[in-house]
Amino acid sequence: MDVQRKRQIRLFVALGLALVLATGLVYTSFNVSSEARQPSEMSDAVPGKNYELTGKVVPGSIEESGTGIKFKVSDRDGGGSLPVSYEGVVPDPFRDGREIVLKGSVENGVFVGERDTLVTKCPSKFSEKKHQ
Amino acid sequence: MVAALVGTRGDRRWVDASRRAAYALAALMLICVVAIEVSFLRDDFSLSVVANHSSIETPVFYKLTAMWSSQEGSLLLWAFLLSVVASISLFVTRGRLRDLVPWATAIMLGIAGFFTSLMLFGGGVNPFATLAEVPVDGTGLNPLLQHPSMIIHPPMLYTGYVSLTVPFAFAIGALITRRVDAAWIKSTRGFALVSWTFLSIGVILGARWSYTELGWGGYWAWDPVENASVMPWLITTAYIHSIMVQEKRNMLKVWNVSLIVASFSLALLGTFLVRSGVLQSIHAFGDSTVGPYFLSLIGVIIIGSTALIISRLDLLRAPKRIDSMASREAVFLINNLLLVALCLVVFWGTFFPLISEFFTGTQSTLAAPWFDRYTTPLAVGLVLFTGIGPLLAWRRISWAGARSVFTVPLAAAGVTLVIVLILTDAGRSLWATAVFVLAGFTVTALIQETWRGAAATRTSSGGSIPSSIRTVMTRNRRRYGGYIVHLGLVILLVGVAASSSFETKRDVVLKPGESVTIDGYRTTYVQPTVSRDSQALIFGADLEVERNGRKFASLHPTRRYYQATDGTRTISGYFRGEATSEVGLEAGFRRDYWVSLEPETSEIQRRANTADRRFGRFMRARVLPAIREDPTRSSDLTEKMVRVQDIATDQIITSYVDPGLAEPVTFRVIVSPMVTWIWVGALVAIFGALFAAWPARAPRPREQA
Numbered sequence: 001m002d003v004q005r006k007r008q009i010r011l012f013v014a015l016g017l018a019l020v021l022a023t024g025l026v027y028t029s030f031n032v033s034s035e036a037r038q039p040s041e042m043s044d045a046v047p048g049k050n051y052e053l054t055g056k057v058v059p060g061s062i063e064e065s066g067t068g069i070k071f072k073v074s075d076r077d078g079g080g081s082l083p084v085s086y087e088g089v090v091p092d093p094f095r096d097g098r099e100i101v102l103k104g105s106v107e108n109g110v111f112v113g114e115r116d117t118l119v120t121k122c123p124s125k126f127s128e129k130k131h132q
Numbered sequence: 133m134v135a136a137l138v139g140t141r142g143d144r145r146w147v148d149a150s151r152r153a154a155y156a157l158a159a160l161m162l163i164c165v166v167a168i169e170v171s172f173l174r175d176d177f178s179l180s181v182v183a184n185h186s187s188i189e190t191p192v193f194y195k196l197t198a199m200w201s202s203q204e205g206s207l208l209l210w211a212f213l214l215s216v217v218a219s220i221s222l223f224v225t226r227g228r229l230r231d232l233v234p235w236a237t238a239i240m241l242g243i244a245g246f247f248t249s250l251m252l253f254g255g256g257v258n259p260f261a262t263l264a265e266v267p268v269d270g271t272g273l274n275p276l277l278q279h280p281s282m283i284i285h286p287p288m289l290y291t292g293y294v295s296l297t298v299p300f301a302f303a304i305g306a307l308i309t310r311r312v313d314a315a316w317i318k319s320t321r322g323f324a325l326v327s328w329t330f331l332s333i334g335v336i337l338g339a340r341w342s343y344t345e346l347g348w349g350g351y352w353a354w355d356p357v358e359n360a361s362v363m364p365w366l367i368t369t370a371y372i373h374s375i376m377v378q379e380k381r382n383m384l385k386v387w388n389v390s391l392i393v394a395s396f397s398l399a400l401l402g403t404f405l406v407r408s409g410v411l412q413s414i415h416a417f418g419d420s421t422v423g424p425y426f427l428s429l430i431g432v433i434i435i436g437s438t439a440l441i442i443s444r445l446d447l448l449r450a451p452k453r454i455d456s457m458a459s460r461e462a463v464f465l466i467n468n469l470l471l472v473a474l475c476l477v478v479f480w481g482t483f484f485p486l487i488s489e490f491f492t493g494t495q496s497t498l499a500a501p502w503f504d505r506y507t508t509p510l511a512v513g514l515v516l517f518t519g520i521g522p523l524l525a526w527r528r529i530s531w532a533g534a535r536s537v538f539t540v541p542l543a544a545a546g547v548t549l550v551i552v553l554i555l556t557d558a559g560r561s562l563w564a565t566a567v568f569v570l571a572g573f574t575v576t577a578l579i580q581e582t583w584r585g586a587a588a589t590r591t592s593s594g595g596s597i598p599s600s601i602r603t604v605m606t607r608n609r610r611r612y613g614g615y616i617v618h619l620g621l622v623i624l625l626v627g628v629a630a631s632s633s634f635e636t637k638r639d640v641v642l643k644p645g646e647s648v649t650i651d652g653y654r655t656t657y658v659q660p661t662v663s664r665d666s667q668a669l670i671f672g673a674d675l676e677v678e679r680n681g682r683k684f685a686s687l688h689p690t691r692r693y694y695q696a697t698d699g700t701r702t703i704s705g706y707f708r709g710e711a712t713s714e715v716g717l718e719a720g721f722r723r724d725y726w727v728s729l730e731p732e733t734s735e736i737q738r739r740a741n742t743a744d745r746r747f748g749r750f751m752r753a754r755v756l757p758a759i760r761e762d763p764t765r766s767s768d769l770t771e772k773m774v775r776v777q778d779i780a781t782d783q784i785i786t787s788y789v790d791p792g793l794a795e796p797v798t799f800r801v802i803v804s805p806m807v808t809w810i811w812v813g814a815l816v817a818i819f820g821a822l823f824a825a826w827p828a829r830a831p832r833p834r835e836q837a
Contacts, residue, residue, distance in 0.1 A: 010457070014469075021473060025480050025506065033484060033496035052497055064734060067641070089348055089639065089800055090730060092276065092691075092711050103499070116348075117499075 034103060039073050040080030045106045052103050053084070053111055059096035073100065073111070086113035091120040147230075150237045151222045157244060158215040165212050168199055168259055178266045181205055181259055187272035189666050197283040198273045204251065204259035206286060210403065211247035213287075213294040217323070218244065221298040225319050232316060235305035240297055243429075250425055275668070275694045275710045281341040289334030289361055293399035295327035296364065299371075300396035303389050307440045312385055312447050317375045322825060324372055324392075329821040331365040336814040344715055349637060349726055349802045351810065352628075354503040359482040360402035363475050367395035370471040377461045380526055385448040386441065387468070393437040398475075400430050456528035463521040470513050477506040504632075512566050515625055518618050519574030522581050541577040548572030558634070567629035571622045578615045585612075605823075613824020620817025627809030631724075635804035641796045651803040653725060654678040660731070660797070661688070662788045664778075668692040669706045669785055671731045673797055675716060687716030689729045689799075701774075702747075703740040703781050707733065719808050726802040731788075732795040739784045747777060 034050040045051060053073060058081060061072035068087035074080055076099065086102065094100070103117040168181065172195045177183040185198040185205070199205035218240040225233055251258050277283075299320040306316040338358060339351040352358060371391040377384045404426035441448070456462065480487070481498045488496040523537045549569045552558050558565055582601065585608075590600040605612040640648045642657040649655070654677070661672040672690035676683070695701070696709035718725040755773060759766045787793060 018473075021506075025477060028502060028505070029480065029484055029498055030488065030492075030496075032502050033488060033498050036485065036495040036497055064732070091348065092346065092713055095708065095710075101497075 036101075038075045038080065039082035040075050042080075042082055042106060042111070047107060048105050050103060050105050050114075051111075052101060053082070053113075054101050055080075055082075055099070057094070057096055057098050057100060062096065073102075082111050083109070084111045084113060086118055088113070088116040088118065091118060094118065094120045147234050147237070150234065150241070151226060154215065154219045154222050154237065154241060157241070158212075158219045161208070161212040161215045164208060164259070165199070168205060168208065169196060172196065172198055175270070177268075177270050178262050179259075180261045180263045183263055183267050183270045185270070185273055187270040190270075190273050191278075194273050194278050194283070200286045200290075201273055201277050202259075204257045204261070206290070207247060207251055207257055208259045209287060210290055210294060211244055211251070213290055214240070214244050214247065214297060217291075217294050217298055218301075221302075221320070221323060224322075229302075229305075229311075229315060229319060231309040232302065232305040232311055235308050236298075236301040239301035239304055243297060243301075246425075246429055272667075275692065275712050276345065278712075279341055279345045281337040282345070285334055285337040285341060288330050288337060289402075292327045292329075292331030292334055293364065293403060295323045295330065296368065296392070296396045296399050298323040299327075299392050303392045304437065304440065307389060307444050310444065310447055312389075312444065314375075314379045314382070317378060317388070321372070321375060324368060324375070325821060325825045328365070328368045328372055329818060329825065331361065331368060332814065332818055332821065335361050335365055336811070336818075340811065343726075343807070344717065345712065349715075349728065349800060349804075351807070354478075354481065354500050356405060356482050359478050360398075360405040363478055363482075364395045364398040364402060366471050366475040366478070367391055367398060370468045370475075371395060373464050374468050377464050381461055383461065384465070386445065389437075389441055389448070391468075391472075393433070393441075397430055397434055400426065400433070404430065458524060458534065459528045460521060460524045460526050463517050463524055467514060467517045467521065470510050470517065474507060474510045474514075477503070477510070508563050511625060512563060512570060515567060515570040515574055515622060518622065519570060519577045522615065522618075523577050537577075537580070540580050541573045544576035545569050545573035558630075561629075561633040564629040564633040567625055571626045574622050575619060578619055582612065582615060609826060610824050613820050613822075613826075616820025616823055617817045618820075620813045620815070620820055622813070623816060624810050624813030627806045627811075627813055630806035631804045631810070635802060637800070637802045639798060639800050641798050643796050644791070644794050648799075648801075650801050652679055653684065653801075653803060655727070655799070655801060657797065657799070660789045660795070661690075662785045664782060664785060668694045669781075671729075671733065671785075671788065673729050673731075673799075675727065675799075677718065677725060685718040685725065687718060687725075687727055689716035689727050690714045691729060691731060693733075701777070702744045703777065703784060704737060704744050706781075707737050707740065721806075721808055723803060723805040724807040726804065728800050730798040730800075732797065733788075735793065735795060736784060736788055739787065740781075743780050743784060747780065 034052045036052040036054055037045070038055050039053070042051070042053070055073040055075050056078075058072040058074050061070075063070050065085070068085060069090065070083065070085050072081050072083050074082075084102065084104075086104075098120050101119040102111070102113045104111055104113040106112075168179075170176075171179050171182050172186050173192070175182070175186070175188055175195075181199070181202050181204050185202045186195050190198065200209045218237075221240070222233065222237060299317075302316040302320045306312050335358075338361065342353070343349070343351040371388065374384050374388050374391060378388050404423065481503050484498050485495040488494065519541060523534075523541070525533065529537075548571070549565070552565055552568050558568060582605070585604040586597065586601040589595075589604045589607075590597065593600075593603075595603070636651040638650050640650070642648060642655075644657055644659050647654055647656040656676045656678075658674040658676055661670075661674060663670045663672075670690050670692050672688055675687045675689070677685045677687060690713075692712045692714065693706045694709040694711065696705040713728045716727045751773065755769055759769055788795065
């Protein structure tokens, strides 16, 4: 096989691999990802489908219930409200009014969080206090 | 300043002037940093930075380091480090690379100009902004950030990011002046290496902080901010390898300039990501006004550099091609592609919320399993080629040569496979087994190569084996430093593979006196503990851990509740403020036993609320009227009331350890093998990088690597 031809084959193999990887990336990412929604957008949520809930913890709504916690989440701008039940690790910064991200699905009007997926944004790393 | 530099094309005096301008800038920035630090130390709350990030109670060490927890302060730190790095690079290259340096100077100072003008005119990020009303006390530094790793972490990452400016500026200078030989690389490779070292330290400290402070038990979560720091690291790693190919074989020029442009843009992107609100993350993204400026800078850099590279394409084309796939340069290229692919995966995953919003209209996110699916095989491939690379010669290797160098490492890989399958149950995870086997191969290859080098030295100049190893290593620091880095990274990856594949994680609820057995470790919750310091209430647990009936460790995890900074001082305020975990950790070479806790505090909170109500009534009924009657007693009475409140606080929290209360506590227990290898591997790698960057003592007769 002459050098030129060998080089072409090599190029094809490399491009082919890159293409496979890229397709895989694109395909799986759209497939696996869960849609991010705020409470007010949850009204038409498909029961049992996985969503990523983002919003703020409604002040005073946190209560412990047996092995887990229950609280309400509102939109970041304050609108909407959705009851949430969650079991698993509660991150240190979890507080009234904090922004949270939680994976889970809606069952009977309650957002049931997946175990250990509660993420709380830490406030004020960069001077958020100014904006309060 | 910048204007003086752009006009520096011909005249030597202008060049000297611009170099001195860089020194002057460094000195001025130093004064700014010192001024801010002094304000922090003196509790000068008229500066908004100080008022928002420090308080009288903040420990001195954290006062000194609170500067870079603020938006303004971190930008100042960026600009300061940049001016220092620029000065050093200009000092080192003075009198050399005469065409190129003026352009590099202009670019570096242009970027410094961007940061300084951002602080001065960028809206709300001036570190010297003052408050109209001077508060009595500041809000304090976020307790989560009060951890040694978190204090060193940002300056390390910033130094890494900033050092990338030097190779970037010189690369652009080389392109503009059409001097695209390897001279600019030789002058700046030290900075690339330094940058790599600092980025590594920064990334690993972030992981360590996450492991010991955040209370969730992991060291890596594919969080956007973590990703932002690891992307430039990956590309810089690729760059350090591919510039060797350019130096030795005069190839890959387009690739190299593209890599350095990419890694510098990613470094800026990393700086930008922590300050924008574009992606959700556990890290705070305060709303900030500097986002658009950063995006425009990144845009200008990418578009400008790409245009420049395209216009110089004819100069950059390699006269030669890779002769054989069985050559060191080919393996370097494959490793480069793997690193870039890794970076692309991370990039896609990080920005997927924005990408999906663009295509589907809704933001969607990708979780850790998605990242793992792609990064694991790529990382395994990297370990493989890290082992193969040093075994191959430049240009091409013969069959006989290949047989002589590959026999021992392949045998070692086989032995590792047998040991892993027989002695451990690691066979459960295919990928982990692959990492272990390839690690055996790679480490043996590294040892074999060092040994061969030492043996060759010994035949030529005699001496003992240890001394000849030392000679051969110090004679070619770059090469053997690189080997040490590889060794460290392989150890690290073994640790990652083992701990991520075989960890046991359980959440259990225990009352005092109860026990649970997890993965052979019997944990007994002996008793609750509680205490108070000037900043927080500390709830803890005494734990006894036994293994096989023998005592393994006594651990004391705690959770600290900080007083809320909402202006009031109440007992229940401790439960409205921040909380942080101090985990109980028994680290071992074979496995870590890790435990954090979350106490049930609702009863204590109820008692605190009752006490606060009574206290408030007493204040209104008795203390305030008394002060109104006789204002001179104000400070005296306030002090007394603070003391009374402290006593009440102590009484209430002491009831937590009362055997009658015996509240349940949720413990998270993680038994994870070989986590310590991660930290050890990182230390080895960083040592290797320093070894490589260390200036050689005697001038080398001939460079080999």
